[in-house]
Amino acid sequence: MYAAVVFLPLLAALIAGFGNRALGDRGAQLVTSGSLILAAVLGIVVFIEVALGGQARTVEVLRWITVGSFDVSWALRFDTLSAVMIVVVTVVSACVHVYACGYMHGDPSVPRFMAYLSLFTFFMLMLVTSDNLVQMFFGWEGVGLASYLLIGFWYDRASANAAAIKAFVVNRVGDFGYALGIFGVFLLFDSVSFDAIFQAAPDKADATLSFLGMEVHALTVICLLLFIGAMGKSAQLGLHTWLPDAMEGPTPVSALIHAATMVTAGVFMVCRMSPLFELAPVALTVVTVVGAMTAIFAATVGLTQTDIKRVIAYSTCSQLGYMFFAAGVSAYGGAMFHLMTHAFFKALLFLGAGSVIHAMSGEQDMRRMGGIYRKIPYTYAMMWVGSLALAGMPFFAGFWSKDLILEAAYGAHSAHGLFAFWLGIAAAFLTAFYSWRLLFLTFHGAPRADRHTMDHVHESPLTMTVPLAVLAFGALFSGIVAYEWFVGHDRAQFWGAALFVAEGNDAIEAAHHVPTWVKLLPLIVSIAGILGAWLAYVLVPSLPGAVARALRPVYLFFLNKWYFDDLYDRLFVKPAMALGYGLWKSGDGAVIDGVGPDGVAAATRNLSRRAAALQSGYVYHYAFAMLIGVVVIVSLYLFTQGR
């Protein structure tokens, strides 16, 4: 059963992928969705047995690599951490599969899409259940590949291809750091298996490593390198640029990969490696600061975007920042808690946005929406649930997890904790603001779309609305149900050995003892954000324009995403393209081809022409050649040997 959870999606992907034509659209949808629903049911059983029943276990599959002391097996590790991820991944993935059956209706290559989705799910499960760093890297790269394939799913669009390549290349940067981190771990511990590493970690707490010619604290370097990998995968500030562009993929992809699961792999990895991070306080500080910066950065950019999916994408980026700074202040349980609740409400928001786009005949720009809440009340309600959860309104899922993170940041009583707390509060205000901006622009006000589109606005089919209901259920109740397990009084028993928090670092415990104003502040700023959005987009619609004009430099700065893309374009993309083009034209084309294959071929052709031209057809030329030949041979002999 345990292996089935992981391998069912692979089986489905293979059947749908290779049986492409034989199955047809309907067959592929049934196979993949059926497998995923089954996997989700099994995943819930696994969660109950492993996390709630406390029966962690490891399932050996195969030996993989054995070279000297380097020994890697395929093994599936089921502890509370992976069980949480399994339940999130399988449930959201099953919802998205079912949703995609409706959303992708009429697309020419449905089986391929379904196969990619299932393949992604397999890789993601591989990542979260891995027993060692190398197998995790396999899943890590696998989800990267699936993400690339799905972003570029509509490969006839230039922008989709560019976005797919961008996602792949930016992730490469992070993956390079991650790979170096693995090398460092092997160097230090002589093993890549989690059990061995975690056992040996306390002994190596003061070990040093020669890195770039300096003696440095080994675990700090390793953790920072691993965190670079996490930054790439989870789109943290600096390596975030691919995530908004990834919205070129079909909306179910955005919901599954770029909101609920793959992008949270970085958070998962930091939590998984908590025994190492706990011994590297500097690395934890960096994680906190980067997470907090990302939270506020993405929220400011989200204010100005007009594409409905991009707004949610930046929101994802921002929420991932929350998770990271939670992990950075050692509130790993809080990070995982927010990861889970966020998976539900963010997938809900994305799928809801997909439903809106579906209703609007493919329109994604909020400036051309508005006034449709009466026509699609169900979707409208779902978006409200998602937004309320995102903004952290009481009793919705986000309320429990987000507040806990902010309280933990405050409760850590460190400088970087406070830094994260205040940025987090600011980001919470902005989150509420842009969420309601999205709601008001999309559903309220006068319709800004053309008549034809407006006439066609319709509620989505059942395959799309049922998954929304399931996710909305999660967005409503996952927080209140799981609070005690993840971060409440049962947390020690719940997590067991899966998470490690060093003595005196327990921010979650501290979070329960913060002043009341700290507990209330997030709620207050969120309500303020909602009211602000109501003021600006319903009551006085001219206000946003006036503010944008008054604060034009700031507005442009936000609109252009803090100029990160332009900076990278100047710094890396253009020089790399120039270098590549130069090497291609002058290096490969002129030098290697010119001198090598082409040059030799041309020389041969030339020689051949000359040789054939010797044959004039005149007998006296031929006789002359013979005589000259004799003379040359004789003279050669006389000159070389006759002396």
Add this chain to the structure above:
Amino acid sequence: MTPIQMADVGIILPELFLAVSAMGLLMLGVFGRGRDTARTIAWGAVLVLAITAVMVMGMGGEVRVAMNGQFRTDGFTVFMKVLALLGAAAALVLSIDYFERAKIARFEYPVLVVLATLGMMLMISANSLMALYVGLELQSLALYVCASFHRDDVRSTEAGLKYFVLGALSSGMLLYGASLVYGFTGATGFDAIAAALHHGGENHGDGAHTLPSVGVVVGLVFVIAGLAFKVSAVPFHMWTPDVYEGAPTPVTALFAAAPKIAAIALFVRVLAGPFEHLVAQWQQVIVLVSIASMALGAFAAISQSSMKRLLAYSSIGHMGYALVGLAAGSQAGVTGIALYMALYLPMTAATFGILLCLRIDGQPVDRISDLAGLSRTRPGLAAALAVAMFSMAGIPPLAGFFGKLYVFLAAIEAGLTTLAVLGVLASVVGAYYYLRIIKLMYFDEPTVQFEAGQSTAVVAVISLSTAVTVLFIAMPSALIGPARLAAATLFGG
């Protein structure tokens, strides 16, 4: 002049039989009546050649000398003679159907071929400069006529004329060289020349190596020039493309195989026999000629558009490879040559047979581009031609690869690594034009329609030759064994 001994008759019996049969066939042709005379005589000639081959094989491998030392038979001569006889017979078989279609079937042609073959056998067995010259001229005169056999065709007559004029020049050189050698050694017999050169070397020095007189070496170079003309080695090759192209295709098939075998055999006999003590002198000449032949054969063939010209350059290249074995000057090298010629024969026979099967307006195909898409119109012939081309290019596991392998191995053993490397490079260049033909046949669209109908005999020659080329790897010892024996008698004696 001592009268001919009865013992001599036993030794020269195959040649005697061939000479008498040629005259008999001639009489039959002159006095025969009936429409099929030419065909009857052609098949008769094939039969005569076959019987002679059997008789030659009956001679065995031991060294025997006849006619006052003019004539020698041993394992090497037997091997080469059988090859030459097979080559001539195959060319005759290929010619019958063609000449009838071209309406130039005459009984003289088979008789000329038999006489030329007699000349070849005398060349191979020659044991003195006199016998060498007589054999060479007998062969050449018959072949000059063959080249211009289609006498109403201007290109055929041009080919014959060119061949004759240049052949006369080469004969002159050969004779001049022979007279120089005679003048400086005082002998015409191969054994006597060898003895004189060996002796001369000892007299001048203190048992160490000394240089022979310049006159002998110049004479040797002239002799080599004459022989190189016959094997069409660079720079004495110039006649080859023009004659190959101008002569009727079956005659080209004859030129490509039998005379080359005879001339190479003679080359080996002369250099490894009377002049074996001058290895240091002739080796560099042969190396030079060999490199030039391989290079020109490879490069000049690339820009050809005529199949026959391409095959002319191809044969120049092949002779270059064969000469690599001679340059090695060792028993292994001669083994390589014998094997090379034995494998060269079926490849050539198959190729020309295929060309003769593909007719456009009654003429055998000659433009290379006309072969496009052959795999679709004539899959069997295309496959056979592909085998022949792969083999000529030296692609394992076909026979041509082993021919090259043995000569190159011999060259490396003899320390001629540079020569072997250049040879391999040349064969890489050469592979291009062989593979281009295969590409044309298999990947391009057919452009022309070939006439239907093909002679059973020609198909038989193609099938047999292709079978040898393909199956050589299954039983390599069937040819390598005799080739070793042949080389051994030459060096043992």
